[in-house]
Amino acid sequence: MDESISTNGWESPSTPDGLTVLVGAGASVQLGVPSTAEATAKLVEGEPGDDDRRLTRDELQMLRQTLAVLGQWAPSSKPNFEHLLHCLEAVITMQHAWRAAGSGHLRNMYSLVTGGPRAELLPLFEGMIATTATDYFFRRLHSIFSGHDPRRDRTNEWQEYQQFWDALASRYRLDIATTNYDNLIEMARPELNQGFQSVAGDNTKRFSPYVLREPVNHLIHLHGSIHWGYLSGANDINRFVFQDSWHDLYWHNDPEAAQRSWGHRSSQKSQSQAELIVGPMLTGLQKPDKVLSAEPYASYYRTFGKWLED
Numbered sequence: 001m002d003e004s005i006s007t008n009g010w011e012s013p014s015t016p017d018g019l020t021v022l023v024g025a026g027a028s029v030q031l032g033v034p035s036t037a038e039a040t041a042k043l044v045e046g047e048p049g050d051d052d053r054r055l056t057r058d059e060l061q062m063l064r065q066t067l068a069v070l071g072q073w074a075p076s077s078k079p080n081f082e083h084l085l086h087c088l089e090a091v092i093t094m095q096h097a098w099r100a101a102g103s104g105h106l107r108n109m110y111s112l113v114t115g116g117p118r119a120e121l122l123p124l125f126e127g128m129i130a131t132t133a134t135d136y137f138f139r140r141l142h143s144i145f146s147g148h149d150p151r152r153d154r155t156n157e158w159q160e161y162q163q164f165w166d167a168l169a170s171r172y173r174l175d176i177a178t179t180n181y182d183n184l185i186e187m188a189r190p191e192l193n194q195g196f197q198s199v200a201g202d203n204t205k206r207f208s209p210y211v212l213r214e215p216v217n218h219l220i221h222l223h224g225s226i227h228w229g230y231l232s233g234a235n236d237i238n239r240f241v242f243q244d245s246w247h248d249l250y251w252h253n254d255p256e257a258a259q260r261s262w263g264h265r266s267s268q269k270s271q272s273q274a275e276l277i278v279g280p281m282l283t284g285l286q287k288p289d290k291v292l293s294a295e296p297y298a299s300y301y302r303t304f305g306k307w308l309e310d
Contacts, residue, residue, distance in 0.1 A: 019172035020307045024179055031150040031157055033182050039144050040067075040080040043137065055136040062124050063133055069121060085137060086285040089275040091121075091130040097273070108273045134277060139259060141281060145181040146226045146255045162188050174217040175307045177300075181226050181281050183255070185219055192219035195296055196251040204232050204261075205251040206240065207296040212303060220300040223287075227251050228280035229261035247278050247294035268293045 029035050034042060044064045048055045066087055070079035090110075097111035117125050124130055150158040165188040168174060176192065178185060186192055195212030196205035212218065221228075228249045231240065247268060252258035258280065268276040270289045277284065278293045291297040 017173060018175055018310075019168065020175045020177070021168070022177050022179075023185065027178075028148075028180050028182050028184055031154055031161060031184055032148045033180070033184070034144055036080045036082075037078065039141065040084070042144050043081055043084070043140055048136075055132065058123070059129050059133045059136070062129060063137070065120060066124060069118070081137070081141060082283050082285060085134070085277065085283050088130050088134045088137065089277060089284060089286070091117075091124050092134070092267075093273070093275040095125060095130065096275070110274075135264070138262070138277075138279060138281060141283075142181075142226055142255070142259050145281075148182060148184070149187075150184070151187070165189050169217060173215070176217075176219045177222055177304050177307070178219070179221075179223045181221070181224055183226060189217065189219070192217050194219050194221070194251065195299065199231070199250075202232055203252065203257065204229070206231075206244075207248065207250070207299070209295075209299040209303075212296075212299060218303075220296070220303060222297075222300055222304065223283065224249075224279070224281040224297075225251075226255040226281075227253070227258050229258035230263070230265075232257070232261055245294055249280055249294060249296065 025033075025036060044060065044067060047057060048060055063084065067079055067084055070083050070087060073079070073083075093108050094111050094114070094117070097108040124133075150161070161184070165185070169189060174189075174192075176185060186194070193212065193214055193216045195209065195218075196207050197211050199206050212220075229252050231250050232252075246265070250261070252261065262280070265279075268278050268290070270276050270286065274286065274289075276286055276290055276293060278290045278297075282290055282297065284290070291301050
């Protein structure tokens with residue numbers, strides 16, 4: 001690239017102290033990462049394999065049926081995996097509320113003003129299907145966005161991508177925010193500070209807002225990352241029990257190790273007692289509630305707002 005760092009007709013201004021960059025899904029598609037529509041299709045295609053033991057064929061068919069119903073709810077825009085998760089959260093919310101007839105703890109206002117589920121979704125309310133399907137949903141989504149290495153598969157596109165970030169880093173102190181789960185940016189610029197620091201005796205890195213404030217190039221994943229999971233517990237699973245929230249996230253070098261650390265975890269609830277699934281990959285239609293529930297989401301959004309103000 002030439003000295004002006006011109007890209008698609010855009011030319012950088014005179015060199016400031018820093019540059020804030022917001023990266024969306026379109027930045028990864030050309031490098032082989034599925035688009036939202038493609039990921040949604042992959043989520044419900046085929047049959048459950050050996051690695052999908054949490055899901056039966058009936059549950060997978062229920063996810064497909066749910067997507068079809070959502071198409072009636074939002075006919076102008078084809079529903080995607082975010083709508084699907086929101087529906088699953090709504091089903092679990094209703095289940096808890098209807099089962100808690102004698103308790104106010106899990107009651108939800110929506111359960112008091114509805115007449116029950118529509119007929120074609122009735123099986124989704126039976127037993128633990130919605131909960132099991134939700135667990136499968138996240139594990140399959142993680143697999144869909146993992147394992148893309150354009151350095152091997154798309155050499156020419158990767159060289160352009162690498163040169164773009166190298167050129168920006170040579171001119172600016174970068175503050176990069178992305179809504180993508182993939183790890184392409186950190187592959188291009190591995191030195192970027194994401195606010196995590198090593199945990200002695202463990203293979204994970206723990207988030208610290210103080211590390212995130214260091215005056216270096218930064219990267220924040222606003223909607224989570226394929227590298228995020230939980231403390232592996234190599235030494236003591238409760239070592240940070242008084243400092244960290246139950247839902248706070250840890251960084252793993254290997255995305256597969258990150259997924260193995262997920263296990264089965266209880267969910268958060270919003271003030272209205274709606275189910276809030278706050279995990280390593282943030283999706284659905286309740287993100288404003290979710291980002292307040294765990295680190296690094298809360299600090300990331302506060303930091304991003306500070307970048308924009310500055």
